[in-house]
Amino acid sequence: MSSLFKWLVRAVSAVLILAALALLFTYYLASRSLPDYDAEREVFGIEAEVEIVRNNSNVPHIFGESDADVFFGLGYAHAQDRLWQMTMLRRTVQGRLSEVFGERTLKADELMRRLDLYRLAQGAVSAQDADTIRALEAYSRGVNSWLDRVNAEALGRGAPEFFLFDNSISPWSPADSIAILKLMGVQLTGHLNEEVLRAQVSLALEDARVADILPDIPGSGTAALPDFASMFPEADRERDFAALRPADPPSMLYPSPERGLAGASNAWAADATRSAAGATLMANDPHLGLSAPTIWYLARLDLASGGVIGASIPGVPALILGRSADFAWGATSSYMDDQDVLIERQNPDDPKQVQTPDGWATLTERPSIIRVKDGAPVTLTLQWSPNGPIIPGNHYNLGAVTPPGHxxxxQWTLLTSDDSSMTAAMKLMRAKSVEDGIAAGEGSVAPSLNITMIDRExxxxxxxxHMPRRDADHMTFGRLPAPGWRKENIWLGRESYAANPEFVAPSGGIVGNTNNKLLERPFPLHVSWDWGxxxxxQRWQALMQNREVHTRxxxxxxQLDTVSITARNLLPLVGADLWFTGEAAPDGTPERARQRALExxxxxxxxxxxxxxxxxxxxxxxxxLQTRLIRDELGPLANAFTHVEPIFIERVFRDVNGASVWCDVRQSAPTETCTEIARVALDDALLWIDEHYGGETEALRWGDAHQATHDHQVLGDVPVLRWFVNIRQSTSGGDNTLLRGRTSGRGPEPFNNVHGATYRGVYDFADPDSSLFVTSTGQSGHFLSRHYEDLGELWRRGEYIPMSLDPELARAAAVGTTILRPAGN
Structure with a gap:
């Protein structure tokens, strides 16, 4: 027995030693890709010395004798810190994810191939001005210089992920950067989803009830829409439009956002008359899906036009948000309606032809091969009608609203190679004044953004x-899929840039946007039907008007305000007949739990x-409550409404145009009242809370449910590894607060915070170097780096880091300085 015990001890010890050695070896390999920021290198592709000074938050301050050399330095820094992220963004827009991940990403690749964004990006290179082309080329040389060093010195393949997946990386090119900008357009637009859902709901409900669940933002009325099914009389409504189901949950790395998770953001500015210090102020926090690392990368560029500092996107040689010495700019999603679905009628005698206003037209076709890891290649036949690419029914749930034979x-403004958006971004970054900033936007095509900007005055x-020019007689006003063979449904080009909303030096001294409805103009100059x-x-207006003057x-x-006007509006309305009713119920009963919650x-x-x-x-x-209201009317389609719709609930409980009918359960004999449904819904909610969190009601914490999920997009679900690569944080805020933390709305943890302010910036021209910024994770994409999540903790606590253009301040707090010298000099 003693001998057996000794051998067991030896065996266990050996296993533990081998495991420790394996961990040490893995750590060694992974750590090899951690860049050395304090180094001197000779590189090809620059004309003179480039200096990259990284401050203690790992924000690179890049100095060079020419703009081209500075952009080289930005490409070099991006590749050092975010190489895996850059290659994933490029593979996504190219439709080449399946080469790495197999069948799991086939759907994502198919969509990107059909949109053909990468080919359009290649064509768009020639649409840029000369300065932008030089910047794109220099940036590409910087990325490729770091790739050369990784290969020459075996620097851990450039990122830890490349030990687990295909580590082949093709050289960077200018088209890659333009393609990533186009990819952002995919992630910021949700009108296609809204069109499809509106069509589905219109098939299930009468018009008045469609206006309840998909209401217009308050304002003047909207012209009546045609019945969706009546536009396709040859289709059997009962058979062809019966598949009223929500879209499937997104597949791995699917680039298009779910409904309710497209772009959002906040931005506001005050002029000198509304500033305590007598100078202009601005704040901006764009909202995107949370991830580790975040999409933003902070940087300072020392350009010939002056220093600029702010947030860039790895892969793109421009600061998308930020400030210079005299100008600052921020972005919010404009919600411009830049997409229309057209239903094309196929020729019964030749399905490769579709009907147009001028007769039958043959679809343009091209084969495209997707290589699949551990699987056979998949060949797609890409098709285009005169109106745009053909999108199969398994994307955006289009199959549910496309009848047979169609x-x-x-149609989408993004789908063009005549796209000078990169040039517009470069000009905006170099702007010296509001006038320059507005002029820069004329070349912007997509994605559409509201740019808030300030100069010294x-x-x-x-x-x-670009805003599409629609015919005033468009059958659906762009709100529903429309017949593509009707001339009035086809775009007439684009509106002039002057037609885009513009607010300069408003008399009240404050301008801002929280994705709210900007203006009221008649169709077709309406900009959008669907807003944030x-x-x-409402909360923003109150905070701005409560003070005569503002400060940083x-x-x-x-920016950090967590008060929900939605809760303040809905709770008195929904609980009007439930507050303080009856004697205190015995402890342990559902009635007592309800009373405690209401108190x-x-x-x-x-x-x-x-x-x-x-x-x-x-x-x-x-x-x-919303689930109980809509489930019996919409059936499975109710699952498409993953978030609470405040205007819908308000319409129901105010009985706007008979909307209280939603409270009656159609399948039951009695007629239920809204009070009864509210009471039962509260009991349901308390039971769900008890099952998931337990404990005393007073001891519950919103932050336990509202966890910010900064997850690694690939390794986030891998056992063990997810503990190293995911960042989870208890957070305040919610769906409708200025400190926005959009909940997931799905799965066993529907209140996880999945979409929020991935960047916050506050710019004060009374003291520009007191300006502040922060991102939601950190600068590095390497999970072993201390800069992987260091900014994320500041972000969670509502703290910031300084935004200074003073090079000496950067050098004084440097964690490393990289000197790049021209090779051979």
Whole structure:
């Protein structure tokens, strides 16, 4: 027995030693790709010395004797810190993910091949001006210089992920950068999803009820839409439009966002008359899907036009957000309606032909081969009608609204090679004034953004991007898929840039946008039917008007504000007949739990603090309530409404145009009242909370449910590894707060924070070097780096780092300085 015990000890010890050695070896290999920031290198592709000074937050300050050399340095720094992210972005837009991940990403690759964005990006290189082309070329040389060093010195393949997946990396090119900018357009647009869903809902409900669940943002009325099914009389409505189901959950790395998770953002500015220090102020926080690392990369560039500092996107040689010494700019999603679905009627005698206003037209076709890891290649036949690419029914749930004998084509401003958006971004970055900034936007095509900007004296907001010119007689006003053979449904080109919304030096001294409806203009100059939520803007208006003058601190306070106007509006309405009714029920009963919850909510100010129980009770209640209201009318299609629709609930409980009918369960004999449904929904919510979190109601924490999920897009679900690569944080805020933390709406953790302010910047021209910024994770994409998540903790706490253009400050706090010298000199 003693001998057996000794051998067991030896065996276990050997296993532990081998495991430790394996971990050490793995760490060694992974750590080889951590860049040395304090180095001197000779490189090809620059004319003179380039200096990259990284401050203690790992923000590179890049200095060179020419702009081309500075952009070389940015490419070099991007590749050092975000090589894996850059290659994934490029593979996504190229439709080449399946070469690495196999069948799991086939759907994503198919969509990108059919949109043909990479080929369009290649064509768009020639649409840029000479300065931009030189910047793109120099940036590509910088990326490739780092790739050469990785290969020459075996620097851990450039990133730890390349030990697990295909590590082949083709050289970077200017088209790659333009393609990534186009990819951002895919991720910021949701109108196609809205068109399809509106068509599905219109097939299931009468018009008045469609206006309840998919309401117009308050304002003047909208012309009546045609019945969707009546536009396709040859289709059997019962048979062909019966598949009223929500879209499938996105597949791995699918680039198009789910409904409700397209772009959002906040931005506001004050002129000198509304500033305590007598100088212009601005704050901006763009909202995107949370990930590790974030999409943003902070940098300072020392250009001939002056220094600029702010947020870039790895792979793109421009600062998308930021400031210079005299000018600052920020971006919010404009929600411009830049997509239309056209249903193409196929020729019964030749399905490769579709009907046009001028007769039958033959589809343009091209084969495209997707190579699949561990699988056979897949050959697609890409098709285009005169209106745009043909998108199969398995994308965007188009199959549910495309009758047999028809195809769905997509009109989209993004789908052009005549795209000078990169040049517009470069000009905006070099602007010296609001006038220059507005002029820069004329070349912007897509994605469409609202650009808030300030100079030393003026504030402004201008919508960038092409606005489609629609016929005033368009059958669906761009709100539903429309017959592609009708002339009035086909775009007539684009509106002039002057037609884009513009607000310069407003009389009130403040301008801002929370994705709210910007203006009221008749179709077709309406800009959009679908906007961001109508709630955040109410809180923003109150915060701006509560002070006669503002400071940097008051703008930060607004950025971090967690009060939900939605909760303040809905709770008194929904619970009107439930507050303080009856005697206290016995402990342990559902009635007592309901009373305790209502007591908490009655004394709550709507602050969505991570430390409070009320936000969790409120969110669970409203989610349960909406489900009960819509489930019997919409059936499985109810699953498409993953987030609470505040205007819908308000219409129901105010009985707008008979909307209280939603409270009656159609399948039951009694007629249920809205009060009864509200009571039952609250009981459902409390039961769900008890099952998931337990404990005393007063001890619940919203932050336990509202976890920010900065997940690695590839390794985030891999056992063990996910503990190293994912970043999870308890967070405040919610769907409709200025400190926006959009919930997932799906799965067993529907309140996870998945979409929020991935960048925050506050710029103060009274003291420009007191300007601040932060991102949601850190500068490095390497999970072993201390800069992988260091900014994320500041972000969670509502803190920032300085935004200074002073080179001596950067050098004084440097964690490393890289000197690049021309090879051979």
């Amino acid at each position: 195809l769905a084509a997509l 003026t504030i402004a907001l201008k919508t960038f991007g 939520d109508s709630q955040r803007v 601190e008051s703008f930060i306070e607004a 908490l909510l009655a004394n709550w100010n709507g602050e969505m603090s991570e430390h409070l129980p009320e936000p969790l009770i409120y969110m669970a209640w409203m989610r349960s």
